[in-house]
Amino acid sequence: MDYNRYPEIQAGGKPFKKMYIAIMLWVVGRAMQAAARTDRELKEEFAALRDDFLLKLWVLPGGPAMLVGKDQKGRVKYFGWKESGEKPTLTMSVKNIEAAMLMFTFQESTTIATARERLVVDGDLPDACAVVRVLNTVETYLLPKVIAKLAVKRYPKWSQMNPFKKHLGRIAVYARTFIGV
Amino acid sequence: MQLPGYYEFCSRVKMIAGHNALEQIPEALLALKSEKPLIITDKGVAAAGLIKQVTSAMNKSKKGTKVKIGATYDNVPPDSDITVVNEVAKLYKSKKCDSIIAVGGGSVLDTAKGVNIVVSENATDLMQYSGYGAIKRKLNPTIAIPTTSGTGSEMTLVAVIADHSKNIKMVFGSYFLLPDYAIIDSRMTKTLPASITAFTAMDALTHAVEAYTCLGKNPVSDAMAMSAIQLVTQNVVNVVKKPNDMDGRLALANASTMAGIAFSNSMVGMVHTLGHATGGVCHVPHGICMNILLPYGLEYNMHKTGNYIGELLYPLAGEEVYNSTPKKERPTKTVEQIRKLIQDLHDATGGRHPRWFKEVYDRDGNLMVSREKLPDIAKTAMSDASQFYNPEDLDYNDFLWVMENAWEGTPLNRKKVKKG
Numbered sequence: 001m002d003y004n005r006y007p008e009i010q011a012g013g014k015p016f017k018k019m020y021i022a023i024m025l026w027v028v029g030r031a032m033q034a035a036a037r038t039d040r041e042l043k044e045e046f047a048a049l050r051d052d053f054l055l056k057l058w059v060l061p062g063g064p065a066m067l068v069g070k071d072q073k074g075r076v077k078y079f080g081w082k083e084s085g086e087k088p089t090l091t092m093s094v095k096n097i098e099a100a101m102l103m104f105t106f107q108e109s110t111t112i113a114t115a116r117e118r119l120v121v122d123g124d125l126p127d128a129c130a131v132v133r134v135l136n137t138v139e140t141y142l143l144p145k146v147i148a149k150l151a152v153k154r155y156p157k158w159s160q161m162n163p164f165k166k167h168l169g170r171i172a173v174y175a176r177t178f179i180g181v
Numbered sequence: 182m183q184l185p186g187y188y189e190f191c192s193r194v195k196m197i198a199g200h201n202a203l204e205q206i207p208e209a210l211l212a213l214k215s216e217k218p219l220i221i222t223d224k225g226v227a228a229a230g231l232i233k234q235v236t237s238a239m240n241k242s243k244k245g246t247k248v249k250i251g252a253t254y255d256n257v258p259p260d261s262d263i264t265v266v267n268e269v270a271k272l273y274k275s276k277k278c279d280s281i282i283a284v285g286g287g288s289v290l291d292t293a294k295g296v297n298i299v300v301s302e303n304a305t306d307l308m309q310y311s312g313y314g315a316i317k318r319k320l321n322p323t324i325a326i327p328t329t330s331g332t333g334s335e336m337t338l339v340a341v342i343a344d345h346s347k348n349i350k351m352v353f354g355s356y357f358l359l360p361d362y363a364i365i366d367s368r369m370t371k372t373l374p375a376s377i378t379a380f381t382a383m384d385a386l387t388h389a390v391e392a393y394t395c396l397g398k399n400p401v402s403d404a405m406a407m408s409a410i411q412l413v414t415q416n417v418v419n420v421v422k423k424p425n426d427m428d429g430r431l432a433l434a435n436a437s438t439m440a441g442i443a444f445s446n447s448m449v450g451m452v453h454t455l456g457h458a459t460g461g462v463c464h465v466p467h468g469i470c471m472n473i474l475l476p477y478g479l480e481y482n483m484h485k486t487g488n489y490i491g492e493l494l495y496p497l498a499g500e501e502v503y504n505s506t507p508k509k510e511r512p513t514k515t516v517e518q519i520r521k522l523i524q525d526l527h528d529a530t531g532g533r534h535p536r537w538f539k540e541v542y543d544r545d546g547n548l549m550v551s552r553e554k555l556p557d558i559a560k561t562a563m564s565d566a567s568q569f570y571n572p573e574d575l576d577y578n579d580f581l582w583v584m585e586n587a588w589e590g591t592p593l594n595r596k597k598v599k600k601g
Contacts, residue, residue: 114569115396115448116187122312125352126564136574154574154601 017097022064022081024104025057027177029066029078031138034176036076038169042137045130046076054079055131056088059100060120078180090123090131106143106150110135141173188399190446191356194325194336198365198435200427203238206282206324207248209362213322215280217251219273221293222284226328227255229372235284235326251278261288263307263344263351266295273300280322283360284369287332290325294340294358297321307342308351316355325360328369330433331381331468333388333441335363365438367431375421376533378433379526380468382417385437386410387452387471390519392443394482394489395450395570405443411496412436414522421529450571452478455584458561463550465541472523473537476516477583478571480593484600485572487512494518516592537590555584574601 036042046053051070058065067079067088094100099118102108110132113119121128136152149155197205210218222232232253239248254269273281273296283293298310301320310316325335340353370378389409392402412432420429455478456470479490491511495503497518506514526534535541538550550558559580562568568575575583579599586593 111569112396116185117189118187120313121566122314125566129564129566129568132569149601152574152601153572154599157599157601 014097017101018059018064021059021097021100021104025064025066025081027142028057028135028138029068029080030177030180031142031173032068032134033076033078033180034173035134035138035141035169037176038172039137039141039165042134045134046070047074049127049130050089052086052089053127054086054088054090055127056083056091057094058091059094059097061096088123090121090127092128092131093120093122094118095120106147109151109153111153138173141170142177182400182403185399188397190399190401191338192336192442192446193356194359194363195361196363196365196438198431198438200367200431201238202364202366203235203326203368204241206235206239206364209324209364210248210280210322213280213324213361215248215322217249217276217278218280218282218324219251219269219276219278219296220253220255220282220284221257221269221289221296222253222255223257223259223286223289224255226285226289227253229328231328231369231372232284234368235282251276257285257289257292259288261291261295261340261342263295263342264346265292266299266307266342269296270299280324282324282326284326284328286327286329287334290327290332290334290360291340291342293323293325294353295342297323297358298353308344311351311353313352313354316353316357318357320357323360324362324364326364326366326369327434327437329373329377329381330370330430330437331384333385333437333444335360335365336438336441337445339445363438365431365434367427367434370430370434371424371427373424375424376530377468378424379417379421379530379534380466380472381437382413382420382433383472383475383523383526384468385433385440386413386417386519386522387456387475388440388444388449389413389436390475390493391449391452391478391570392440392447393493394479394486394572395448396572397447397570398489399447402443402447405439406447407493407496409436409440409443410493412439414497417522418525418529421526448570449567450478451481451568451573451575451583453567454562454565454571454575455558455580455587457565457567458558458580459538459550459584461561462557463554465538465549469535469541472526473535473541473587474583476519476523477587477593479512479516479519480595481575481579481583481598482572483512483516483595484598490515497522520592538584538588539590550588552588555581555588558584573598 036046054069056067065081071077095118103113139151140148252272254272281293283290297320327335338356338358340358341350343350389406393406413436416429416432420426452474455474459465459470460467494511494515523536527536541549543549559577562580
């Protein structure tokens with residue numbers, strides 16, 4: 001049989017879904033950088049991580065991706081979507097674009113996605129625990145309560161969250177996410 | 182029944198269970214095309230005469246087969262270590278063995294899995310294979326023979342091996358680490374002391390209960406968990422009181438394996454998160470931690486998973502109690518039933534089965550978990566990944582609050598659980 005007569009059929013690219021996820025990853029990556037410079041608890045969370053910490057959160061098989069880690073001064077930084085030599089110390093891979101859509105349209109929380117084995121973690125599990133806590137806080141800052149409640153297990157109650165921290169923090173995180181400082 | 186929108190389940194270990202299951206080892210080896218197994222075990226198992234039972238069972242039924250034991254290594258420590266793995270792998274290679282029979286508990290099985298990676302992959306650096314999915318092909322044949330009825334590790338795809346020189350623990354996860362056979366024989370647990378029988382059975386019960394009530398639950402694991410809970414509750418007190426109840430022993434061994442299948446596919450929650458942390462900080466045996474923390478985990482999560490917790494009343498207390506309890510009272514009745522079981526085991530062992538952490542003493546009579554250690558335990562728990570699967574979120578203060586109650590022996594005031 002001449003196999004060359006039967007060309008390999010490539011799976012559909014799903015460009016719009018990939019574009020949506022790429023934008024979401026960009027926002028989340030920049031928001032992690034912003035929140036780490038705004039929120040005291042997140043600062044402490046990152047400070048406890050190794051000096052060469054580099055997270056890669058991406059969608060299998062070929063992206064999109066985002067990289068967040070510590071720079072040489074120990075500051076949390078969004079490093080874009082492409083690896084540039086440094087090997088990530090923690091890789092969190094979403095198994096496919098459809099699973100990523102469920103997560104980033106908040107139909108499934110990060111923890112439910114993990115429980116349903118949609119997220120593969122490669123690296124130190126304590127680091128992964130810290131990253132999930134960071135992601136939960138970032139989502140609480142970025143999203144309105146009605147959506148954030150779908151994304152996190154426990155939305156901090158108004159009484160449990162200092163209103164000053166919540167409102168000013170939210171403004172600061174938004175501003176820094178889009179300005180990039 | 183509520184089905185998850187998506188789940189994965191895999192259990193590819195052939196199980197042979199019965200009062201004389203050991204006699205099937207030669208046939209199992211034949212099926213695996215193995216003729217020269219290496220037996221891996223620990224000193225306690227060997228001293229209890231269990232290896233003799235395994236080898237004599239193999240001799241009894243080896244007519245027509247060419248099985249010959251290559252060597253026996255009986256010095257596995259309680260905390261599996263890379264030095265031991267390399268030592269056993271060397272023995273495997275020098276004796277030209279072609280398969281492994283692991284007889285023991287979690288540490289023996291983890292060591293056997295590590296040895297199998299080294300000998301099958303001809304590995305010089307075990308670290309290369311750590312993490313999930315690094316092992317890509319089938320390893321050499323392995324038969325697991327558990328000697329406690331609790332860990333269920335004969336059904337799990339994970340191995341944890343320490344490198345004490347670097348002060349790290351390496352985690353290996355792959356479906357290729359699952360043993361080919363699990364042989365469950367009642368004779369293997371006959372000599373277990375009453376107190377160990379009690380807390381290992383509570384370990385199995387906890388695996389099943391958390392598998393049924395945490396976020397990774399699925400209908401296949403649920404079926405395994407329900408049966409395991411029923412087998413434990415119907416037999417454990419009897420076996421503790423009458424150690425020669427071999428049918429009861431076999432029931433507990435089956436329950437442990439079934440709970441192992443359930444939790445290795447559904448994972449576990451905060452009872453294990455705190456149990457791992459308490460074990461790590463204070464070296465309390467895992468089963469004792471599970472036994473103490475189980476009711477607290479259920480109380481903490483009850484506002485989220487009360488319906489599932491209520492369903493457990495049926496296997497725990499039987500049809501009559503289940504039917505006569507109004508639906509909204511079943512979750513609290515389930516917790517009451519578990520506390521009653523713990524109390525029954527405490528009484529049946531003459532007080533040696535602890536009910537809370539202030540009752541846990543080591544062999545020299547020292548308190549193992551002092552109140553001052555509770556903050557360390559709560560901090561350690563924050564880095565344990567099993568919390569992902571817990572229905573309700575926990576922060577440092579929540580972990581500490583649960584531990585304080587579990588130390589003192591006071592039920593949780595559920596009104597104080599933070600809900601979001």
